Amino acid sequence: MTWDWSYAGDLVGPLLGGLRLTIAATALGYVLALALGLVWAILRRSPNVVLNQAVRWVIEFIRSTPLLVQLVFLFYALPTTGIQFSAFWTGVIGLGVHYSTYISEVYRAGIENVPRGQWEACTALNLPRSRVWFAVVLPQAIRKVIPTLGNYLIALFKDSPLLLVITVPEVMRVAYTEGGKSGFLEPFTVTAALFVIVSVLSSILIRRLEGRYAII
Amino acid sequence: MPSSDTMSEVPTPEDPQGAPMDKTAADGALPHGSTPGIRFEKVVKRFGDNIVLRELNFTVAPGERVTLIGPSGSGKTTILRLLMTLEKLDDGVIWIGDRPLWHMPRGDGLAPANEKHLHEMRKQVGMVFQQFNLFPNMNVLRNLIEGPVRVLGLSKDEAVERARELLDMVGLVDKIDAHPTQLSGGQQQRVAIARALAMQPKVLLLDEVTSALDPELVVGVQDLLRDIARASDLTLLCVTHEMHFAKDISDRVLMFDKGQIVEEGPPEQIFGEPTEQRTRDFLQAILAT
């Protein structure tokens, strides 16, 4: 088997089409993970023991089951209960929910790193709960964990090919389909290259963002 | 509102006898108006098995300025933190004016306070911390207006105007856009003082506010606080190891040991001719350092 440049060249178009979907699913999944992770992190600090233990076990459960199993469950099992999303949105939800459990831990570490004196100053100023979180604690907590959050973006991106099993025509599924017609070497190699390019570009972007927000 | 029934059993703080309270240099930026006194009634505070305050009683008159001294671990910080609601009360009652801080009147007795009550009561109290605790993610101005806008409901313009007045008073108007990290310790503490005053507290708590400062910055902050104390009618509770500052700022000194008051009196008496051996030992120890 030899490398066929013209075949590889012809693949770039369709693969880039798939890549767009990969990136869209990654971006949306990540936004969901950031938002839901925040909800988990805040609930985990609730003084209500029942609530915060319940959240703890939900997180533990989601984190200790494979993403692949979750995706397949969401796509093939959940619809039997009447809840159904398109393949794409199932993928976004699967990625987002799964990664929210990791990201909540990142927030948690960041929040724990905010000195106690900051909370106490908030009490002394009588600030309402919402301002304590959104004006004081989270801005300080998140600034410190931006690099880790960035790493999870890339990790999520690299997990996105799992969406191929739930029929999302993302880049990996395109490569798989095309490969079935004329050989797998070129499509999978080009796909790998695309992943490398996007990952490297994102890392650079994240480092820049870090630099921008590192002042504190 | 507390019923007058429940309140009638409560002795109101007496007036301090002969407390020097010249309020001549009144400054517009400083809080004025009816000031509540403070009363600790059989206050108990434990940390696990460690009973830090054991049925502590004491009274601070409205507008009185009191310094707490005593050896490390004697419970001075704990007293201030209870007043700021940073620690929970285990037993007894703390009165601020005629209202209990940690309780709400219920029937003939008192029930534990809810968050709303604490929120109301905290409006009267302000605190300046040893470590300043400015918000590093906000500039000086935002540090000063966050509370007034979000808690007191001032308009942004009013809050900014008041922030300017206060910064003027503490000598830092030119730092209004600076971030806390760009300020010296002394400057940060001045901003923290301004931030506490911006909330218009009636009671101000100072916990070793100069002990984290470089020696050359201490006097400036102390002088500022002395001027504020003299020009306002704040009820002041101050913890410090600096005798001359305590003399400057207070009408009365309470000497604590193991969560109990060992001796009290005007600063001249406590520092000049203490009667208790434990006070003498303590003063000797701080002079030696």
Ligand SMILES: Nc1ncnc2c1ncn2[C@@H]1O[C@H](COP(=O)(O)OP(=O)(O)OP(=O)(O)O)[C@@H](O)[C@H]1O
């Ligand atoms: N959060 C806490 N958990 C457990 N024990 C505590 C806590 N805070 C204070 N203590 C204990 O309570 C006692 C009184 O402490 P406190 O800080 O009030 O003393 P202090 O008089 O302010 O001492 P210092 O002069 O060293 O500041 C000490 O024995 C201390 O170890």
Ligand SMILES: [Mg+2]
């Ligand atoms: Mg202390």
